[in-house]
Amino acid sequence: MLGGIRIIDFSRVLAGPYCTAMLADLGADVIKVEPPQGDDQRMMGVIRDGESVNFALINRGKKSVCLDLKDPDALDAARKLVATADVVIENFRPGVAARLGIGYDDLRALKPDLVYCSISGFGQKGPLSRRPSYDVIAQAMSGLMSITGAADGPPMLVGDSVADVSAGIFAAFGISTALFHRARTGEGRYLDVAMLDSLIAMMPTALSRYQGQGVAPMRHGNRHALTEPFGTYAARDGHFIVAVANNQLFARLAEAIGRADWATDPRFSSVQSRTANRAEIAAALEAWAADRNVDEVVTTLLAAQVPSSPIWDVAEAVESEHCAQRGVFRPLAHDVFDTLRAPEQPVHFAGSPRGVLTRAPARGADTEAILRDLPGLNDTQRSRLNPGKTAGTPS
Template sequence: MDATKQLLHGVRVADFSRVLAGPYATAMLADQGAEVFKIEMPGHGDDSRHLGPFTETGSTYFTSLNRGKRSIEVDLKDATSHEDLIDFIRTCDVVVENFRPGVAAKLGLSFDDIKAVKPDIVYASISGFGQTGTQAKRPAYDTVIQALSGLMSATGFPEGSPTRVGESIADVSAGVFAAFGISTALFHRQTTGEGAHIDIPMLDVMLAMQPTNAAIHAAGAAPSRVGNRHPISAPFDTYRGTDGLVVIAVANDKLFAALADALGKPELVTDPRFATDSARSDNDEALRAEIEEFTTGHSVTELCTIFDAAGVPNSPVLDFAEALDGPITEGRELSAKDPRTGHTYLHHPILVDGARPTSELPAPHLGEHNAEFGTSAHDEQRQRA
């Protein structure tokens, strides 16, 4: 990791989280140089170890979320193991958990429990609905949160059914906000010496991720399914070419004038139906007819070339492989290979001084670092005391 700064070097994390949201957060911390110890159930480990897709070297899903971490097996219900675990947590700066609210307390691992032995701990709890309230103990998965947050009802085409976003966006977003909350709490601790309990409810996160829908709601309207178009700007949609769809994204009058010229229809700029963004949105179908009169005569490649020359934001609709491995991301180093499994995983998306933070450690075997936990916790605890 010589080429990148380890912004979280020296930070130690006890990670009790499983599957996606928590592991996504702690992978981001590991990429930035934090020492992440993944606390796993003996003999079984994180459920994501058993989730496909698989290669002969294991789960690609697990690898992508747990690169750069260490694994220790701990029976959380065993009294002796619990004592050792508390000693280990005394050496840590951060605890991350995504137990259902109330479970950590039953295990003697709640924020209050840990704060009693480590007053400056930064403790992050990820859950579906937060640590308090009538819904707190409800189980939650990504699709449940997408449905409850209103996102699903606003996704899809008007004539179709509410649609799940094509990624576990509630889990991933919760992971990003958890990493953000932990980082800001560590900064606060650095300046004040105080720890903090960071509560990350997936539902709250998913609501916060909908500023456009919130703006529509605040104006007294109901967000609705509008397909690929933007709900408040136009033209901002997919349009038919001879061999597929092209995206055109225009959000101001200057860009619309450039598009009108590229279409060979400069008169559209002075047409009262299209004179402002609001008017264009209100008359979206009429505008679509004008645009597709031109686009249906050209291939997607030709259209992208024409719109690029005019300075109009546009794109073909790519699949994931085309996006990650194609020319659009050439030279960006967006992925890497785990040195042990050979699995490709996505790099940390933030560049620090021009380089992508990454950890040299492979995704761990279950219990690979048990010996390190058993011998180092007490020694380091004494050194830090």
């Protein structure tokens, strides 16, 4: 789908690399430019024999070139590399890329139709733009933490790095859109993607509640704020999910749990009235489920066409037959971890086969080959930029 598109990826850790992994899955040629010591993600997360599972999964399908951008020859090589590319992505703090000589204005002069994407915590402008940010800070300041957790408990983090990931997804969306625009007009684009903006854009229910009610929404635990029953409920051996969002589904639920009278009870006649009487509904539902196992509860409710499910842990989700048949994961060869399973970008394009994923690169593994083919570099520069190599040494 993106064959022939070259991306120079100056990003590191998660948001930018997540974006470029998705684009690599679709065939883009992604060249990861790392400092000599490598991306910090190489030493984050689960480490085995010096290798990071996190890095291996997030940097699949890419090539690696190591360049110290404070070295004039390395900067010259990076700029020449950009001149061969379609897209540049970086996630430095605002102003750092320009100081390094790889800002948008610097590189647009070399490649006028360049698509250039900057990812940062708070964006390139605004009173917070110069602040450092990590996923936890974006979660805290977006309002997401304030609506996550039990009603009588503290604000809580979401269980994964959703700010980084959402910014990466929106960046991939933006890059693809900008490439489409360029194909029609010949014009490049500068893209400013903020983690904070991305998380706020992913909270439509909370934003609606705030604007409709005039007060900031707060935590409701594992229950939906605006309807009932909708969320997590207890059975004999664990918890299950019910999602009832209209009158028809509520009537089916009521009959399934032996409360057919609810369907005509004015206290439960609308989403709003059910929310006002949520405690009674939840108590009756959990009383019905108290002497039933989760599997029995879910089977009964699904037979009545009421949306319901168990709560899987990560292992159950990964190992599920459904994920296997959907091709959610693809094998990813690795010297240390044997074969990993990487979650390929999740969009299925009809008529296009799912990709064959390649492993994440070793640090600087492609420096020699890429610089050897890069026009404009002399042998002395190539030799300096390849530690342990001499000019003309074959790969």
